[in-house]
Amino acid sequence: MSTEASHRRTFLKVGLAVIAGAAFTGPAGASAQQDSLSGEGATGTLRDPYSTGRPLDRVTPADNDATVQRIEHQLKCSCGCNLDIFTCRTTDFTCTTSPRLHKEVVGLLQSGLTEDKVIDQFVVEYGEQALMAPKPVGFNIAGYVVPGAVIAIVGTTLALYLSRRRTVTAAEGITPAPIGHYDRLDATPEELARLRSEVSRDDG
Amino acid sequence: MTLLGSFALWVCWLVGLWAAIVGFSGKWRERPDLTRSLIRSSYAIFGLLLVAALSLWKGLLSHDFNIEYVAAYTSSNLPTYYVVAAFWAGQKGSLLFWAFMLSIFASIAQFTTSRRYADLLPYVAAVTATIVVFFLSAMLFGHENPFERLAFTPADGNGLNPQLQNVAMTIHPPMLYLGYISISIPFAFAVAALLSRRLDTGWLHAIRKWTLVSWFFLSCGITLGMWWAYVELGWGGYWAWDPVENASLLPWLTMTAFLHSVMIQEKRGMLRRWNMTLVIGSFLLSIFGTFITRSGIIASVHSFAQSNVGYFFLAFLVVASIASFTLLYTRWPLLEAEVKLESMLSREAAFLFNNLMLVGIAFSVLWGTLFPILSEWIRGEKITVGPPFFNKVNVPLGILLLMLTGIGPLIAWRKASVSNLRRQFLFPAGLGLLTLIVLLLFGLRDFYVVISLSLAGFVLGTLSQEFYRGTRARHSMYSESYPYALVRLIGRNRRRYGGYIVHLGILCYFVAFCGYAFKTDKEATLKPGDTVQVKSPFGNTYSLTHIGVSQYEALNRVVSAATLDVSRDGKKLGIMKSEKRQHFSEASPGVRKNTFEPSTEVAIRSDLREDLYIVYAGSVDGTEEAVYRITIIPLVWWLWFGGGVLVFGGLVTMWPGGPTARSPRLIGANYGAGLAEAETGAVAG
Numbered sequence: 001m002s003t004e005a006s007h008r009r010t011f012l013k014v015g016l017a018v019i020a021g022a023a024f025t026g027p028a029g030a031s032a033q034q035d036s037l038s039g040e041g042a043t044g045t046l047r048d049p050y051s052t053g054r055p056l057d058r059v060t061p062a063d064n065d066a067t068v069q070r071i072e073h074q075l076k077c078s079c080g081c082n083l084d085i086f087t088c089r090t091t092d093f094t095c096t097t098s099p100r101l102h103k104e105v106v107g108l109l110q111s112g113l114t115e116d117k118v119i120d121q122f123v124v125e126y127g128e129q130a131l132m133a134p135k136p137v138g139f140n141i142a143g144y145v146v147p148g149a150v151i152a153i154v155g156t157t158l159a160l161y162l163s164r165r166r167t168v169t170a171a172e173g174i175t176p177a178p179i180g181h182y183d184r185l186d187a188t189p190e191e192l193a194r195l196r197s198e199v200s201r202d203d204g
Numbered sequence: 205m206t207l208l209g210s211f212a213l214w215v216c217w218l219v220g221l222w223a224a225i226v227g228f229s230g231k232w233r234e235r236p237d238l239t240r241s242l243i244r245s246s247y248a249i250f251g252l253l254l255v256a257a258l259s260l261w262k263g264l265l266s267h268d269f270n271i272e273y274v275a276a277y278t279s280s281n282l283p284t285y286y287v288v289a290a291f292w293a294g295q296k297g298s299l300l301f302w303a304f305m306l307s308i309f310a311s312i313a314q315f316t317t318s319r320r321y322a323d324l325l326p327y328v329a330a331v332t333a334t335i336v337v338f339f340l341s342a343m344l345f346g347h348e349n350p351f352e353r354l355a356f357t358p359a360d361g362n363g364l365n366p367q368l369q370n371v372a373m374t375i376h377p378p379m380l381y382l383g384y385i386s387i388s389i390p391f392a393f394a395v396a397a398l399l400s401r402r403l404d405t406g407w408l409h410a411i412r413k414w415t416l417v418s419w420f421f422l423s424c425g426i427t428l429g430m431w432w433a434y435v436e437l438g439w440g441g442y443w444a445w446d447p448v449e450n451a452s453l454l455p456w457l458t459m460t461a462f463l464h465s466v467m468i469q470e471k472r473g474m475l476r477r478w479n480m481t482l483v484i485g486s487f488l489l490s491i492f493g494t495f496i497t498r499s500g501i502i503a504s505v506h507s508f509a510q511s512n513v514g515y516f517f518l519a520f521l522v523v524a525s526i527a528s529f530t531l532l533y534t535r536w537p538l539l540e541a542e543v544k545l546e547s548m549l550s551r552e553a554a555f556l557f558n559n560l561m562l563v564g565i566a567f568s569v570l571w572g573t574l575f576p577i578l579s580e581w582i583r584g585e586k587i588t589v590g591p592p593f594f595n596k597v598n599v600p601l602g603i604l605l606l607m608l609t610g611i612g613p614l615i616a617w618r619k620a621s622v623s624n625l626r627r628q629f630l631f632p633a634g635l636g637l638l639t640l641i642v643l644l645l646f647g648l649r650d651f652y653v654v655i656s657l658s659l660a661g662f663v664l665g666t667l668s669q670e671f672y673r674g675t676r677a678r679h680s681m682y683s684e685s686y687p688y689a690l691v692r693l694i695g696r697n698r699r700r701y702g703g704y705i706v707h708l709g710i711l712c713y714f715v716a717f718c719g720y721a722f723k724t725d726k727e728a729t730l731k732p733g734d735t736v737q738v739k740s741p742f743g744n745t746y747s748l749t750h751i752g753v754s755q756y757e758a759l760n761r762v763v764s765a766a767t768l769d770v771s772r773d774g775k776k777l778g779i780m781k782s783e784k785r786q787h788f789s790e791a792s793p794g795v796r797k798n799t800f801e802p803s804t805e806v807a808i809r810s811d812l813r814e815d816l817y818i819v820y821a822g823s824v825d826g827t828e829e830a831v832y833r834i835t836i837i838p839l840v841w842w843l844w845f846g847g848g849v850l851v852f853g854g855l856v857t858m859w860p861g862g863p864t865a866r867s868p869r870l871i872g873a874n875y876g877a878g879l880a881e882a883e884t885g886a887v888a889g
Contacts, residue, residue: 046753046755046764046828048762048764048786051764052753052820052823053801056822056823056831058729058831063727064727074592083444084590084591087439090727090819090833093804094801127586129588131588132591132592132593133588133592134587134589139582139583143572143575143589143597144596144597147571147572148600150564151560151564151567151568154564155557158557162548
């Protein structure tokens with residue numbers, strides 16, 4: 001019985017508060033309905049802050065530092081996204097790994113390390129897979145060199161082979177086949193004359 | 205419907221197996237009834253897969269959440285067009301989609317192929333049926349049946365990943381699939397030609413349109429994929445050298461190589477072995493791409509969930525490779541070239557080196573994609589091969605390819621003389637040089653960008669010269685006005701000039717790639733009324749004033765829209781809005797469940813020079829104080845414009861009809877084209 005009475009009292013209190021609130025804030029309440037943001041001041045609180053993702057830190061000058069960005073483009077985020085740190089932290093705003101790694105980069109730079117040393121430090125800490133591209137040393141050189149080398153070797157071989165075969169063909173006196181396009185060329189003498197005239201005009 | 209769908213899949217599997225066994229056994233050669241049966245099996249497979257596809261669509265559209273696939277990829281508040289597109293959103297549905305589209309292509313191939321190639325068609329039916337059987341086996345035996353039911357019925361489904369809720373995702377995957385799938389038809393004809401030993405140019409004529417169709421869909425799919433990545437993913441780029449992206453590029457490169465080298469075979473009877481290798485290789489690369497996407501063997505942002513289906517693809521890839529190349533090896537002597545190359549200074553040689561570059565780039569991309577696995581095998585060390593690696597290796601190769609794009613059309617068939625070369629190269633080389641000087645005068649010093657744009661000038665010179673000379677020839681021959689002569693020139697020789705239009709599109713791509721080198725990023729935290737200024741590489745200053753963040757509900761999501769008032773060099777450009785979207789499912793009114801993490805909608809303002817790309821990253825402490833990433837990317841517009849040009853060029857080359865051999869139209873067309881070609885030096889040697 002006492003519980004029911006307590007509920008009734010709470011209900012009445014809330015009801016009175018709502019009515020009083022509506023009476024005192026009539027016009028303002030109407031404007032609040034138009035603006036879904038019921039916060040106060042210039043930076044009002046969002047009605048549903050969770051739907052904008054996790055709360056973010058304010059941007060610092062280090063976030064826009066060109067050296068930081070350049071380093072972060074060379075380092076991989078370890079959250080499993082397969083992106084570099086900069087791209088991950090400025091794209092996947094749910095990720096908490098890339099902001100942490102970013103702070104680490106900034107911290108290392110502020111401690112006086114050079115760009116290369118920061119990268120080396122990441123390799124020491126997280127292994128070679130922390131790099132977005134392997135360093136061209138040891139076996140990794142193959143990664144960089146093989147495609148170009150294969151193309152160069154095949155191209156050179158092809159050029160030499162074709163030159164040699166062409167020489168052999170010429171020596172054997174083999175008459176080359178006509179081009180498919182021209183064996184079908186069928187034109188009147190007047191048209192052929194105009195063709196020749198066009199060609200000679202262009203040559204001249 | 206699920207029962208009917210599953211039943212259709214099983215019957216289709218049996219019919220496909222029958223067609224494959226009968227087709228490859230060769231028994232049909234003595235039995236006309238078996239031949240008819242084989243051809244009809246293609247139509248039967250199509251009919252059965254149509255039933256299966258309609259069954260799945262029925263399940264999706266009726267929100268039958270008892271079907272595991274429907275519950276996994278849709279929700280009751282998902283817009284209908286995304287429900288339709290959910291067919292290919294997941295592994296199971298996309299496998300069915302693949303098999304279904306292949307059955308359509310196989311039926312069209314059977315129906316439209318000229319009776320002249322009737323002896324190839326039973327083999328074609330057998331090959332396409334075998335591929336369908338493989339896909340069905342992956343579904344039925346790899347636990348990927350899209351009609352699988354749950355033990356209970358959820359009140360609502362999980363919904364579609366927000367990043368897939370973009371109009372491009374309703375078009376991009378099907379386009380790419382169509383590209384992959386349609387390669388099966390040229391492959392089927394190639395295998396049919398090898399099996400039947402009919403290795404003249406007949407099979408090439410039979411697949412001419414198919415190769416163009418396949419290349420066209422792949423091009424559209426890749427470009428739409430870039431557009432989707434750009435507008436939806438919010439990272440300010442369009443190509444990340446991700447393994448799945450690379451997988452789509454591989455068959456595109458080899459198909460492009462084939463489209464060039466096939467001209468040499470048709471005109472000169474050369475490169476017959478090479479062309480056969482390219483067709484087989486393109487098909488295997490399309491399967492390889494699917495294997496990468498679905499096996500999870502290489503980490504990718506695009507991968508489907510890992511499953512056993514990867515083993516099916518690997519097995520099929522191995523078997524198909526061994527069978528195809530063994531068959532090619534046994535027919536090797538029959539594929540001897542009819543004529544030899546006469547000169548290294550000829551269009552044939554230029555095409556040959558163009559092929560070398562295209563296939564070389566394909567190899568380079570494949571090598572880079574597989575290098576992490578190779579490294580782990582050999583050194584036991586895991587490494588990452590990302591964009592910096594691919595850019596370093598592939599940019600020089602791409603530049604060489606661009607150069608060859610400009611050189612090829614300038615050199616005569618058979619043999620070019622020095623005077624001819626001088627005359628042909630004068631204008632394009634002059635334009636390239638002029639571009640170089642202008643760029644240097646404007647202070648551009650980035651080596652690759654300067655070289656690329658100068659070569660773009662050179663290629664533009666080549667293409668302009670080709671169009672100009674052809675048009676002038678028609679104008680002087682037929683007294684046609686220049687615009688009409690240009691239209692007639694393209695219409696009468698669609699393959700050649702359509703190809704040039706495609707080259708123009710590719711040129712625009714290169715211009716856009718150059719612009720990407722100057723991309724700039726800036727982050728800012730802004731309270732309402734705060735302004736941030738950003739300087740663009742073109743020297744413009746953008747001022748962005750944060751207006752505020754408003755929140756509202758729309759359809760299946762809560763939208764948080766951050767708006768900015770934007771001006772450039774003091775001139776007002778307007779309001780730009782970037783959003784955060786929290787999607788939810790709604791089993792019953794008021795009962796909501798957030799389905800995914802909040803996603804981002806980018807605000808983009810694009811013009812010929814640069815894109816202003818704004819991402820609302822989120823808020824500070826749940827207030828209107830917003831964190832933005834502002835990116836300026838020069839010349840991106842040219843990528844989408846180039847895509848449009850490329851599609852137009854592709855359509856021109858594929859447009860049906862046109863002159864046939866010995867028809868009066870052909871004679872006229874050849875004369876016009878011959879005249880144009882004479883001007884470009886074909887008879888100069």
